[in-house]
Amino acid sequence: MKRILPALVCGFGAGVLNTVPIIKNFSCCLIVPVAAIFALMLDQRANGSQDHFVNSGKAIKMGLLTGLFAAIFATVFDLLVIFLTKQSDLAAGLPEIEQMVSRVAATDVSRDMLNLFYKMNDDIVNYGFSALYTFSMFMSSIVVDSIMGLVGGLFGMQVINNRIKRDM
16 A cells, blocks of 8 residues: 555545646646656655665556546546536537537538537536546546656656766
8 A cells, every 4th residue: 555655645636636627727738747756756755765766667657556546536526526516528618519520521420429429418417427428538537647647757757866866
């Protein structure tokens, strides 16, 4: 548990920040990588190895775990907000999606896709929950947050190792 605790704590923080309306626009590019960097720093302090270099395996593991936890917590908190307010980002973007589909090509597949979006929106408005929206949100969060956590972990490894070299 001590090995994953820094990733859990920083992933929780990133998940909370992913639900804040204005800040969530920066979640994939800034919040998750910075959380992975903090997770590496916390891990070093917790294990008392502040003067040891961070290897790439540890940085990758910590970054992926931080991204995974951020995705899980962000999805849970987003679902809670959607359930309570019965509103989602999908409802706000539905007119733009419809315009895009009508401009590109109005095929049967695009109409079916648009109907699927409207059904997800109706489920959210009526019940406060849509299983398909939840699944798609969770899967996209896992992919994006894990990749960005990986990038943050590798960047954090460079930062920490350079700081250790400088102090020697």
